[in-house]
Each structure stands twice: as structure tokens, then as C-alpha cells.
Amino acid sequence: MRAQTITRKPRSRRRIALVTVALSMLLAMALPLTGYIAHDAGLAWAQSDDAEKEAVNPRSDYWRAVRQGTEGYSAVSGSEAGVLIQNGGENWRNVRNGPLKFVGGSLLIAVLIAILVKHLVKGKDMLDSPTGRKMTRWGGFDRALHWYVGITFIILSITGLSLLFGRALLIPLLGKEGFAAWAQLSKPVHDYLALPFIVGFALMLLIWIPRNILRSHDFAWLKSVGGLIGKDHPQAGFMNGGEKVFFWILFFGGVALMVSGFYLLFPNLGWERDSMQLSHIVHSASGLFLIAISLGHIYLGSIGVEGVLEGMVGGEVDEGFAKQHHNLWYDEVKGIAPPEESSAAPDVSGATPTT
Ligand code: HEM
Structure with a gap:
């Protein structure tokens, strides 16, 4: 077993x-x-x-309350602390990356093309009869102010455009690291230059108001697009109709640009997020518009019109330039006509009188 x-x-x-x-x-x-x-x-x-x-599920009510910014759904206290998800942020992003960039970018390209076409077809606006005799046009203070504003505006434009279009335009050129370095420089330059620019820009706009009041001969100037339509040079005082319109666009656009820029520069002053988003759109749109018209101004103030730049550089222009482009001012300086501001409507015929 x-x-x-x-x-x-x-x-x-x-x-x-x-x-x-x-x-x-x-x-x-x-x-x-x-x-x-x-x-x-x-x-x-x-x-x-x-x-x-x-x-x-009560959690869906909870998240709904979070999304709607109902007070008490955040542990943090203070302005907008209850807003954990701000729906406006998505709208702002869509406007910035959509119509703002598309319309603004197209506007800049259209202005550059218009300048190129004008220059190729019409060429430089030459002096008919330069005399060699000089007239004082811009004093030292006006010139210093103009170049101070002009240079700061151009730096702000380049840095601002880099922040708006840089990812699309500069990454292919500089690479990601190159663009990151450039953007890191652009941002503080744009921020720190803003206040000095505002001071100079506001001063320039204020002290140049009197010479930019529109008068009847300015409308005749605008009607003939500064002589592009018709044979004769239209009449103009110290500033012509086109320059005055440029000035007023700069004035009202500049106010929008400066106020919105101030909001963006000081978020710590208690603005809420929707104000910041609106400020950003107003700032970018007014900035793009002012850059577009300034491109036209820079062209006409440099290679577009013979004899104009020397006035803003050295202070004096040729008498031939004064007669051709600012005949009422020339007459006033020579004592032939009363000052522009005393004559409400000197002559609206649009033709330059023979002197
Ligand atoms: C390189 C850039 C620039 C050049 C070459 C230039 C050139 C000129 C010139 C030559 C004048 C005198 C026009 C005349 O005597 O009739 C002038 C006037 C003026 N410029 Fe510029 N400029 C430049 C940039 C700017 C910028 C960026 C701004 C402002 C954003 C500006 C604003 C003005 C204003 C407001 C006037 C006086 C027009 C008026 O009062 O109606 N300029 N500029």
C-alpha cells in the first residue's frame, strides 16, 4: 500500500x-x-x-457658472477674479488673427503698390522754374519736433508690425530663435518709446492746428487732387489741402492710437479684460491706418516732390517751390496778399495767379 x-x-x-x-x-x-x-x-x-x-450632474452647473463669471466661483478675490473663462478672449483672438490682420495687411500692400504705380507712371513732381533764391519755411523747433515724432513713429511702427505680423513674416526669414530674440527686443522698445512719442506727437498736433484749418481754396485743391486732375496747380497756403487732410487724419487717428495705447501700457490701473481687448483692436487698427497714410506722406515728403524735403531738413525752400506749391503763402510772405487765416476764401478758381 x-x-x-x-x-x-x-x-x-x-x-x-x-x-x-x-x-x-x-x-x-x-x-x-x-x-x-x-x-x-x-x-x-x-x-x-x-x-x-x-x-x-451638478458639476455642469458649476462649470456653467465658471464660464459665466458668476461671483464666488474662484478662490481669488478682486476685480474680475470670478471670471475663470472669459468668452471675449476668443472673440478678440478671432478678430486679431482674422479681419484685423487681413484688412490691415492688405491696406499697407495697396498703399505701397499705389505709390509705386504713381512713381512709375507720373514720376517725381519736378519744379517748373527753380530760382536759386531761398525762403525760410520751417523754424528749428518745428523741424526738431517733426523729426523727433517722425523717427519715434517709424521705430514704433516697425516694432508694432513685428509683434502683429512677425510670426508669419519673420519666422521664415529669421528662424524661430531669431524671431524670438527680435520679438524680445521689439516689445520693450515699443513699450518704453510709447510715452516719449505721445508727448512729442500730442505737442506737434496741438501747435500745428492753426495752420491746418481747412479753407475754401483747400477744397478746390482736394477736388483737383492737388493738380493731378486738370492742367493748373491749385491754390494753396502754407499747407495745401492734401497736407491738411493728412494732418486731421493724423489728429483723430492719433487720439485713438494714444488713448488705446495708454490702456494697454498700464493694465495695472484696473482696466477689465474686455476694455483691454477693445483697446488692442482700436490700437492696432488706428496704428495700421496711420502707418498706411504716413507711407504716402513719407513718399511725397521725400522722393515724390522736388524741393520739399530741403525745407524740413535745412529750413529753407526755393522760391520756385513756394510759388508752385504754396502760392498763397508765397504772396503772403512777399506782402502781395494778406495772411491766409485772415482771408476766409481768397479764390476758389483753383488756378495759380501769374505773378
Ligand atoms: C522719413 C520720414 C518722413 C519724411 C521724409 C517727412 C517729410 C516731411 C516734409 C518734407 C514735410 C514738410 C512738408 C511741407 O513743407 O509742405 C513734412 C511735414 C509733416 N510731417 Fe513728415 N516726414 C516723415 C515722417 C513723418 C511722420 C512719421 C509723421 C507723423 C506720423 C510726419 C508728420 C508730418 C506732419 C504732421 C507734417 C506737417 C503737415 C501739416 O501740418 O499739414 N512726418 N514731413
């Missing part, structure tokens, strides 16, 4: 081992299947649970 028990033991162990191996194999084969079934079942369960949650 003892011998029988001893001989059976290894056989039953082998059987147990075989059964274990077989079971393990079955289990191994079945596991993925059960996992799949469980996953499927789980999904179905989760979906039905989601649907139930939609209807009754």
Missing part, C-alpha cells in the same frame, strides 16, 4: 501541472477577449452615464 502511494505521487503531480498549463493557456487566450468585451461594455456604460450626468 505504501509502495503504491509512493509510485502514484509523481503521476498526480504531472497531471496537476498539465491541468495548470492548460488552464493558463486558456486564460491567456481568453484575457484579451474579456478585456475587449469589458472595454466595450465599459464604453457603453460610460456613454449612458454621460448622458445621465448631462441631465443631472
Whole structure:
């Protein structure tokens, strides 16, 4: 009996081992299947649970309150602290990356093309009869102020455009690291130059108001587009109709640019996010518009018209330039006519009188 028990033991162990191996194999084969079934079942369960949650989950009310900025849904206190998700941010991003960039960019390209076409077709506006005699046109203070504003405006334009269009235009040129370095420089330059620019710009706009009051001969000038339509040079005082319109666009656009820029520069003064978003759109739109008209001004004030730049550089212009482009001012300086501001409507014929 003892011998029988001893001989059976290894056989039953082998059987147990075989059964274990077989079971393990079955289990191994079945596991993925059960996992799949469980996953499927789980999904179905989760979906039905989601649907139930939609209807009754108090968390959805919570997140709705967060989204709507209901007071008390944030642990932080202070202005707008209850607003965890501000819907206006998405609208602002869409306007900035959509119409603002598209319309603004197209405007700049259109102005550059118009200048090029004008220059190629009409060429430089040459002096008909230069005399070699000089007349003082711009005093030292006016010139210093003009170049101070002009140079700061150009730096602000380049840095501002880099921030708005840099990712699309400069990354292909400078690479990501190059652009990151340039953007890191542009931002503080734009911020720190803003206040000195505002001071000079506001002063220039204020002290040049009197000579930019529109008079009847300016409308005649505008009607003939400064002589582009018709044969004769239209009449003009110290500033012509086009320069006066440029000035007033600069004035009102400049107010929008400066006020919105001030909001953006000092977020710590307590503005709320929607004011900052609106300020950003107003600032970018007015900036792009002013850059566009300044491109036209820079062209006409340099290579577009012969003899004009020397007035803003050295202070004096040729008498021939004065007669041709600012005949009423020339007459006034020579004592032939009264000052422009005393004569409401000197002559609206649009033709230059022969002197
Ligand atoms: C390189 C850039 C610039 C050049 C070459 C330039 C050139 C000139 C010249 C030659 C004049 C005198 C026009 C005349 O005597 O009739 C002038 C006037 C003026 N410029 Fe510029 N300018 C430049 C940039 C700017 C900028 C960036 C601004 C402002 C954003 C500006 C604003 C003015 C204003 C307001 C006047 C007087 C026009 C008026 O009062 O109606 N300029 N500029």
C-alpha cells in the first residue's frame, strides 16, 4: 500500500501541472477577449452615464457658472477674479488673427503698390522754374519736433508690425530663435518709446492746428487732387489741402492710437479684460491706418516732390517751390496778399495767379 502511494505521487503531480498549463493557456487566450468585451461594455456604460450626468450632474452647473463669471466661483478675490473663462478672449483672438490682420495687411500692400504705380507712371513732381533764391519755411523747433515724432513713429511702427505680423513674416526669414530674440527686443522698445512719442506727437498736433484749418481754396485743391486732375496747380497756403487732410487724419487717428495705447501700457490701473481687448483692436487698427497714410506722406515728403524735403531738413525752400506749391503763402510772405487765416476764401478758381 505504501509502495503504491509512493509510485502514484509523481503521476498526480504531472497531471496537476498539465491541468495548470492548460488552464493558463486558456486564460491567456481568453484575457484579451474579456478585456475587449469589458472595454466595450465599459464604453457603453460610460456613454449612458454621460448622458445621465448631462441631465443631472451638478458639476455642469458649476462649470456653467465658471464660464459665466458668476461671483464666488474662484478662490481669488478682486476685480474680475470670478471670471475663470472669459468668452471675449476668443472673440478678440478671432478678430486679431482674422479681419484685423487681413484688412490691415492688405491696406499697407495697396498703399505701397499705389505709390509705386504713381512713381512709375507720373514720376517725381519736378519744379517748373527753380530760382536759386531761398525762403525760410520751417523754424528749428518745428523741424526738431517733426523729426523727433517722425523717427519715434517709424521705430514704433516697425516694432508694432513685428509683434502683429512677425510670426508669419519673420519666422521664415529669421528662424524661430531669431524671431524670438527680435520679438524680445521689439516689445520693450515699443513699450518704453510709447510715452516719449505721445508727448512729442500730442505737442506737434496741438501747435500745428492753426495752420491746418481747412479753407475754401483747400477744397478746390482736394477736388483737383492737388493738380493731378486738370492742367493748373491749385491754390494753396502754407499747407495745401492734401497736407491738411493728412494732418486731421493724423489728429483723430492719433487720439485713438494714444488713448488705446495708454490702456494697454498700464493694465495695472484696473482696466477689465474686455476694455483691454477693445483697446488692442482700436490700437492696432488706428496704428495700421496711420502707418498706411504716413507711407504716402513719407513718399511725397521725400522722393515724390522736388524741393520739399530741403525745407524740413535745412529750413529753407526755393522760391520756385513756394510759388508752385504754396502760392498763397508765397504772396503772403512777399506782402502781395494778406495772411491766409485772415482771408476766409481768397479764390476758389483753383488756378495759380501769374505773378
Ligand atoms: C522719413 C520720414 C518722413 C519724411 C521724409 C517727412 C517729410 C516731411 C516734409 C518734407 C514735410 C514738410 C512738408 C511741407 O513743407 O509742405 C513734412 C511735414 C509733416 N510731417 Fe513728415 N516726414 C516723415 C515722417 C513723418 C511722420 C512719421 C509723421 C507723423 C506720423 C510726419 C508728420 C508730418 C506732419 C504732421 C507734417 C506737417 C503737415 C501739416 O501740418 O499739414 N512726418 N514731413
